[in-house]
Amino acid sequence: MTQRKRLSNSQTPSQSKRRSDSLEEDDGDMPFTQPSSSQVQRGMEKFTNSQVDQKVAEVLQYILVKDQKKIPVRRADLVRNILKDYRNVYPEIIRRVVQTLDQVFGFKLVEIDTKNHLYILINKLELSEATAPLNAPSNPKMGLLFVILSVIFMKRGVVKESLIWNTLKKLRVDPGEKHALFGDVKKLVTDEFVRQRYLEFVRVPHTEPIEYEFRWGQRAEVEVSKAKILEFMGQVSD
Amino acid sequence: MARQLGDSHRRFLQSMMSISVMDEQEARALYQHCCDVHKAQCAPDKLDDFIDTINAKLQPMFMQIRKGMSEDNGFQYYVLVNMAETDVTRMSSDYADNELELFRKTIDLIVSSENGKVCSTDVLNIADTLTTKKLKKSEAEQVLNRLVQDKWINEKRGEFSLSTRCIIEMEPYIRRMYEDQVKVCHICHNIALQCQICDSPTCGIKIHNPCVARYFKGRVEPHCPSCDQFWPHEIPEFRRPRSQSRR
DSSP, X not given: OOOOEEXXXXXXXXXXXXXXXXXXXXXXXXXXXXXXXXXXXXXXXXXXXXXXXXXXXXXXHHHHHHHHTTOOEEHHHIXXXXXXXXXXXHHHHHHHHHHHIIIIIOEEEEEEEXXXXXXXXXXXXXXXXXXXXXXXXXXXXXXXXXXXXXXXXXXXXXXXXXXXXXXXXXXXXXXXXXXXXXXXHHHIIIIIHHHTTSEEEEEETTOSSOEEEEEEOHXXXXXXXXXXXXXXXXXXXX | OOOOOOHHHHHHHHHHHHHOXXXXXXXXXXXXXXXXXXXXXXXXXXXXXXXXXXXXXXGGGTEEEEEEEOTXXXXXXXXXXXXXXXXXXXXXXXXXXXXHHHHHHHHHHHHHSSSSOEEHHHHHHGGGGOSSSOOOHHHHHHHHHHHHHTTSEEEETTEEEEOHHHHHHHHHHHHHHTTTTSOBBXXXXXXXXXXEEOSOTTTOOEEEHHXXXXXXXXXXXXXXTTTOOBOOSOOOOOOOOTTOOOO
16 A cells, blocks of 8 residues: 655654655756755745745645646646745745645645655545536546446456456447547546556566556545445445 | 635535536535535525635635626626636646637637627638747647637637636736727626627717616617617517526
């Protein structure tokens, strides 16, 4: 099970000491190191309140927009593209962003990849029946995803791709054909769901011909409760 | 108005974020649902207070849920707006620079038109005059389709107009870019792209079609509210949705 670390600045000063990140940045930028609390202090004195407020709003927008598309937020991108000169006050800005996400939007910022510092938003509010239809366009996709997650769950977390395709075919969703609702089913399952971190689609080593297997992705681990899957499976098998 | 946010407010806000625009009936239904789910108090005529509470918390983030009237049907619509962006750059995560330039030019054509519409051929013709990077006509057509899908423009019989969502979100941009040029409704004082215009050459005031319907309702002989000349245009009739509040 992947470690879920809550991004916050609630660490004690000795813990938030500068630690060098093993983050590889391919454009030659200096890797981002967490500023010390005294650096943050000095940094805050450099900017006016309204400048910092503006930056907090920008970071919030950035995260919300990325999350709408279910793309994880990469800390390096956030620092390079949005924070820029404000890197030294990053902890303070993030603290306020996390607070706003929590209190105003009902979201929790969660680090799903501690090595590359990738973050997603998870919903603190339970998905309700009636709000789902309002998001109708994405709803059928979620139904399909749930089917796949259930199958993987039943098979204890790993499943050969052939089993998934066969299951879908039985539901008249053929990966080989263009589906009226889902379009290119194979692309939806192996590309879109994977990019959104709902599924993992990995090659099985030493197989000839090449075989792939499906697992739950990091976002599914965090967003989808096992209880919901069991409930879903119960509904389907009635 | 220092009311605290509850989960019902948060759920409402989250839904607004994923839908981006909703009419008053949908907003009411959502409000009811959010209150039901979280067992909060829900008085039907308190929707705007509910939204004001959310807006108070959104303001420090330069965001607001704004309300505006559709030029097509006169209904009120709610839109979540990012106030920090005053240009089409708010769309820059979804559209390339040249696509945004095409959109800006489309807005140009619509604002300077008399009827608030532009036909698709006119837009496609400017596709190869773009200064950023030219678009082929087929590519420009794709961009227009996406703009329609993303609810920025409406298409009807080959003509494009700005959607209600677009007008509400881009209002500061339009007012700033087209300060002298943009038409304004004499009755509600909002931007008027699709509207009726007084015939009198010394007057020329503009009124939205739904505003005309409301203002001249029941009058036997309509006269221009500004110059008193006979108002020569057909007075449209708009169906009012159930329980639409007057605000």
